[in-house]
Amino acid sequence: MSTPRFETLCAAFQYNASIDPDAVALRTPGDAHTLTWREYAAGVRDAAAGLAALGVRRGDTVALMMSNRVEFYPLEVGAQHVGATSFSVYNTLSAEQLAHVLGNAGARVVICEAQYVPRLRDSGVPLDHIVCIDDTVEGTVPVAEMIAGGAPDFDFDASWRAVEPGDVATLIYTSGTTGNPKGVETTHANLMFQAYGLGDVLGFEFGDSITSFMPSAHIADRLTALYLQEVFGTQVTAVPDPKLIAAALADLRPTIWGAVPRVWEKLKAAIEFVVANEPDDTRRQGMQWALSVGAKRSEYQLAGQPIPDDVAAEWAKADELVLSTLRAKLGFDRLRFALSGAAPIPPQTLGFFAGLGVPISEIWGMSELSCICSVSHPNDTRLGTVGRLLAGMESRIAEDGELLVRGPLVMKGYRGEPEKTAEAVDADGWLSTGDVVTVDDDGYLRVVDRKKELIINAAGKNMSPTTIEHAIKAATPLIGAMATIGDALPYNTALIVLDAESAEPYAAQHNLPDASAAALATNPEVLEQIAAGIAAGNAKLSRVEQVKRFRILPVFWEAGGDEVTLTMKLKRKVIAEKYAAEIAELYAENPADYVQEPA
Numbered sequence: 001m002s003t004p005r006f007e008t009l010c011a012a013f014q015y016n017a018s019i020d021p022d023a024v025a026l027r028t029p030g031d032a033h034t035l036t037w038r039e040y041a042a043g044v045r046d047a048a049a050g051l052a053a054l055g056v057r058r059g060d061t062v063a064l065m066m067s068n069r070v071e072f073y074p075l076e077v078g079a080q081h082v083g084a085t086s087f088s089v090y091n092t093l094s095a096e097q098l099a100h101v102l103g104n105a106g107a108r109v110v111i112c113e114a115q116y117v118p119r120l121r122d123s124g125v126p127l128d129h130i131v132c133i134d135d136t137v138e139g140t141v142p143v144a145e146m147i148a149g150g151a152p153d154f155d156f157d158a159s160w161r162a163v164e165p166g167d168v169a170t171l172i173y174t175s176g177t178t179g180n181p182k183g184v185e186t187t188h189a190n191l192m193f194q195a196y197g198l199g200d201v202l203g204f205e206f207g208d209s210i211t212s213f214m215p216s217a218h219i220a221d222r223l224t225a226l227y228l229q230e231v232f233g234t235q236v237t238a239v240p241d242p243k244l245i246a247a248a249l250a251d252l253r254p255t256i257w258g259a260v261p262r263v264w265e266k267l268k269a270a271i272e273f274v275v276a277n278e279p280d281d282t283r284r285q286g287m288q289w290a291l292s293v294g295a296k297r298s299e300y301q302l303a304g305q306p307i308p309d310d311v312a313a314e315w316a317k318a319d320e321l322v323l324s325t326l327r328a329k330l331g332f333d334r335l336r337f338a339l340s341g342a343a344p345i346p347p348q349t350l351g352f353f354a355g356l357g358v359p360i361s362e363i364w365g366m367s368e369l370s371c372i373c374s375v376s377h378p379n380d381t382r383l384g385t386v387g388r389l390l391a392g393m394e395s396r397i398a399e400d401g402e403l404l405v406r407g408p409l410v411m412k413g414y415r416g417e418p419e420k421t422a423e424a425v426d427a428d429g430w431l432s433t434g435d436v437v438t439v440d441d442d443g444y445l446r447v448v449d450r451k452k453e454l455i456i457n458a459a460g461k462n463m464s465p466t467t468i469e470h471a472i473k474a475a476t477p478l479i480g481a482m483a484t485i486g487d488a489l490p491y492n493t494a495l496i497v498l499d500a501e502s503a504e505p506y507a508a509q510h511n512l513p514d515a516s517a518a519a520l521a522t523n524p525e526v527l528e529q530i531a532a533g534i535a536a537g538n539a540k541l542s543r544v545e546q547v548k549r550f551r552i553l554p555v556f557w558e559a560g561g562d563e564v565t566l567t568m569k570l571k572r573k574v575i576a577e578k579y580a581a582e583i584a585e586l587y588a589e590n591p592a593d594y595v596q597e598p599a
Contacts, residue, residue, distance in 0.1 A: 007189070008192065010080055010163050019206055019233055027070070033070050035074075037233075044077045054146060060108050061084065061107045061171070062084045063101075064076055064088045068221075083159065098123040101183070114135040114137050131146050168412060171185060183416070190408065210256050211238075220342055224258050251331070264360070266477070268352050268477075290322035296314075297355055301351065323357050338358060344466050346471070382444050403433045448464055450466075455487045458489055463545050472533060475533040476530060480498055482496050496530060496550050498552065506520070527552065531596055534550060549586050
C-alpha cells in the first residue's frame with residue numbers, strides 16, 4: 001500500500017505522528033533527551049494553542065533563535081499549525097543584522113534562548129513578544145507560561161486544516177556575498193514538491209535516522225532534519241555543537257546523512273590522520289593498503305569508466321578485512337546514502353569516500369529553489385556531477401553558460417523586494433541561478449563555477465577559481481580557506497588562511513607553544529606543508545591555472561565575517577578590496593619574504 005501524499009507540511013506531520021506514536025521521533029546523542037511521536041504531536045498542539053493565545057494568526061511571522069535542540073521542533077511545527085510563517089535566524093547575527101532580518105520578515109514573535117534576549121533588544125525591532133525557552137528573563141514570556149496560556153477551546157484541527165499550499169511556510173535569508181541578505185519566501189507547495197521529488201529518487205522510509213547539526217537557519221538543515229521528518233517520519237538526533245558530530249555519528253549510526261563539503265573534508269583528514277598515526281605497524285599497513293585499493297577503484301568511478309574485475313575483487317577483499325570496520329567506527333555502517341551540497345566538493349574527497357564504501361551523492365540547488373534541484377541515487381551517481389534535475393523541473397542554458405531553471409521549486413519571491421525578485425525570476429518563470437554548468441547527453445549537470453566568479457586572466461583565458469582551490473585544498477587539510485587571485489593579471493596567486501579548528505591540534509602535535517594564526521603563518525613547517533600542498537594541487541591543474549605565488553594571512557576567517565558568508569562561501573569582492581595591499585605584494589617584482597612560492 002503506497003503512502004498517501006499531502007499538500008501541506010501540517011497534514012503530512014499529522015499523518016506521520018499517527019503511524020507509530022511510541023516510536024522515538026527526536027533525540028539527543030546517548031538518548032539523554034527523547035520525544036516520541038505521541039509526545040511530539042502533543043507538544044505541537046500545545047505550542048499552537050499558546051502561540052494563538054499570544055495573538056499569532058495565519059500569515060503572521062514567527063522567528064526562532066536557538067541551538068540545535070529537541071525543544072525547537074514542537075515550537076517550530078506548532079507555529080506552522082497556526083498557519084504562521086516560521087523561520088530561524090543565525091545565532092551569530094549582530095544586533096544590526098537582526099534588525100534587518102527581523103524587520104524585513106515582519107516578525108511579531110521571537111522564540112529564543114535567554115542568551116540572545118539582550119541582542120534582540122539591542123536590535124530595536126518592535127516585537128509583540130519574546131518567548132524564552134530556558135532561563136526566565138524579565139519582560140519575556142517563558143515557554144511554559146505561553147503553553148499554559150493556550151485557550152482550552154482552541155480549535156487545533158481547524159487551524160492546521162486552514163493552511164493552504166500557497167501559504168509561505170518559511171523564510172530563508174540568503175547569506176549573500178554582497179549586501180544585506182534577501183528573504184526567500186518558500187511555500188508549503190514548494191517544500192512538498194521538494195520532499196516528494198527527493199523521495200522518489202532516494203527513497204526515504206519512516207524511521208530513517210539523521211542528525212541535525214548545521215544551523216537551522218540554513219535551508220539544508222531545515223530540509224533534511226525538519227521538513228523531511230514531517231513528510232516521511234524520519235528520526236532526528238539534535239547535535240548542539242557541530243564539533244561533536246563525529247561522536248554523534250558513532251552514537252546514532254544514521255541511515256541517511258548529509259553535510260557541506262568542508263565537513264566531509266574534515267572527516268577525510270581525520271581518517272587519514274588516524275591511519276597515519278596507527279602505532280601498530282601491521283594494522284597501519286593494512287589500513288593503508290585498504291585505502292589505496294579504495295583510491296584505485298574510485299579513480300575509475302571519477303573517470304566514468306567501468307571498474308575492472310580484478311580491482312572490484314581486490315576492493316571486496318579490502319572491504320571485508322578493513323573498510324567495513326572503518327565505516328563502523330565512523331558510524332556509517334548502516335548508511336544507505338549520503339549527500340553533499342551547499343558548495344562544490346573536491347572530486348578527490350568524493351573519490352576518497354567512494355573508495356571507503358560511503359556513497360555520496362553530490363546535490364545542487366539554492367535557497368531560491370527550496371534547497372535541492374538536482375540529485376541522483378548513489379547507484380546512478382556519476383562522481384563529479386550533481387546529478388539530474390528532479391522530475392517536473394525544466395532547465396535551459398543561456399548563451400554565457402548560465403543555468404536557468406523553471407518549475408514548482410522556484411520561490412514565491414524575495415520578501416518585500418519585488419525589484420530583486422524580478423531580476424532573479426523573469427516573466428516566464430525562469431530563475432537565473434548564477435551558476436555556469438555543462439550538461440551531458442544523459443542530463444547530468446556539472447557545475448563549472450559561479451558566473452560572477454570566473455577569472456579571466458591578462459591573456460584572456462577563462463578559469464574557475466573553485467576548481468583551482470579544490471585541487472589545492474584537497475592536498476592539505478591545514479588550509480581553511482583560499483582565495484585565488486588572477487583576474488586581469490598575468491598569473492594566478494593565492495591568499496591562504498589556515499583552518500582554525502586544525503590549528504590547536506597541529507600545534508600540540510608539533511610541540512609548538514603558540515597556536516595563533518599569526519604564529520602559525522610564519523612557522524617554517526607550516527609554510528613547507530602549504531607550499532608542498534600547493535605544488536601537489538598545481539600538478540593536477542593546467543599550466544595557466546597553477547598558483548605561482550601565495551601568502552598565508554595571519555588571521556582566521558570566521559563564518560559570517562567580512563571574508564566568508566555563514567555558509568563559508570568566499571566574498572571575493574570584499575576580499576579583493578580588504579586585502580588589496582597584500583594582493584599587490586604578491587605581484588611585486590621583488591616580493592617580500594612572506595610571499596612564498598610552491599615547493
